[in-house]
Amino acid sequence: MQGADSLRDLIREVPDFPRPGISFKDVTPLLASPTGLAGAVSAMAAAAADIRPDLVVGIESRGFIFGVPLALTLGCGFVPVRKPGKLPAAVLRQTYALEYGSDSIEIHADAVAPGQRLLLVDDLLATGGTMVAAASLATQLGGEVAGICFLVELTFLGGRDRLRPYRVDSILQY
Numbered sequence: 001m002q003g004a005d006s007l008r009d010l011i012r013e014v015p016d017f018p019r020p021g022i023s024f025k026d027v028t029p030l031l032a033s034p035t036g037l038a039g040a041v042s043a044m045a046a047a048a049a050d051i052r053p054d055l056v057v058g059i060e061s062r063g064f065i066f067g068v069p070l071a072l073t074l075g076c077g078f079v080p081v082r083k084p085g086k087l088p089a090a091v092l093r094q095t096y097a098l099e100y101g102s103d104s105i106e107i108h109a110d111a112v113a114p115g116q117r118l119l120l121v122d123d124l125l126a127t128g129g130t131m132v133a134a135a136s137l138a139t140q141l142g143g144e145v146a147g148i149c150f151l152v153e154l155t156f157l158g159g160r161d162r163l164r165p166y167r168v169d170s171i172l173q174y
Contacts (some may be wrong), residue, residue, distance in 0.1 A: 007043065008172055010036040011152065025152050025174065027123055031065065040171065041066060044121070044149050045073040047169040051147040053119035055079050055112065059105065059134050060086070062123035066151060070121055079111045079118075081134050092140055096133040105130065107137045114142030125150040125170060128159030135166060 010030035017024040030036040044066060057079045058067025064080060071078040084093060084104050091106040112118065118138050122131060135145050145166050153160065153170035160168050 003039075004043070004172055007036060007039055007151075011172070025124060025154070027062065027151065037069075040151055041069045041073060043171045044070055044151060044169075047171065048074065048119050048147055048149050051119050051167075052117065053146055054116040055118050055143075057081060057107075057112075057118050057120045057134065057138055057143075059120070059122045059130055063121050066123055067121040070119075070149075074119070076119075079107065081105050081107050081137065092137055094133040094137045094140075096129045098129065103130075105133050105137065107134075107141070109141070112138055112141040112143040116143050117146040118143045120145060120148045121150075123151050125153040125159040125163075125168070126157050128157075128162035131159070132162055135163070 007030060010033055012026040012029050014024040014026050030040060053074060053076050055077045056067045056071035058064045060082045068078050084106055087106055087108055090109040092109050093104050093106045095102050095104040120131060120134055131148060138145055147167045147169065148163060150170040152172045155173050
């Protein structure tokens with residue numbers, strides 16, 4: 001497994017994207033590196049190993065990239081949380097506030113059985129709004145959010161505070 005510094009070296013900073021003043025953390029160089037991707041998944045699996053989830057719930061789209069190999073590593077299933085209109089069966093939808101406007105995410109209405117232990121996953125924790133919405137969907141279906149895991153956390157945005165009382169793990173902090 002690669003150390004946190006090696007993983008950090010594979011994350012590109014893109015200044016002024018998507019708008020001036022933002023320093024975007026681009027994980028695509030890490031994804032292009034077999035050892036980087038394996039190291040990221042291993043680090044996330046190690047952080048969440050004691051949770052023993054029944055399901056990993058990944059948020060579109062980079063949550064899928066990390067969530068599926070994480071589910072395989074942890075020996076459990078995977079559930080996608082998607083943007084509206086992408087899932088083919090009955091869904092539950094959650095709308096959440098953005099800086100300017102709102103957005104929504106959906107989960108299949110039968111994706112989680114009551115009492116199942118869930119590990120929610122995404123690539124990056126910023127303000128936490130999307131993950132709060134995903135946790136709401138999971139609990140509405142009767143799931144137990146046993147933990148939340150991110151590869152990257154932007155600590156200065158305070159997203160972790162919005163996710164209380166859930167356990168939150170992140171591998172890299174900025």
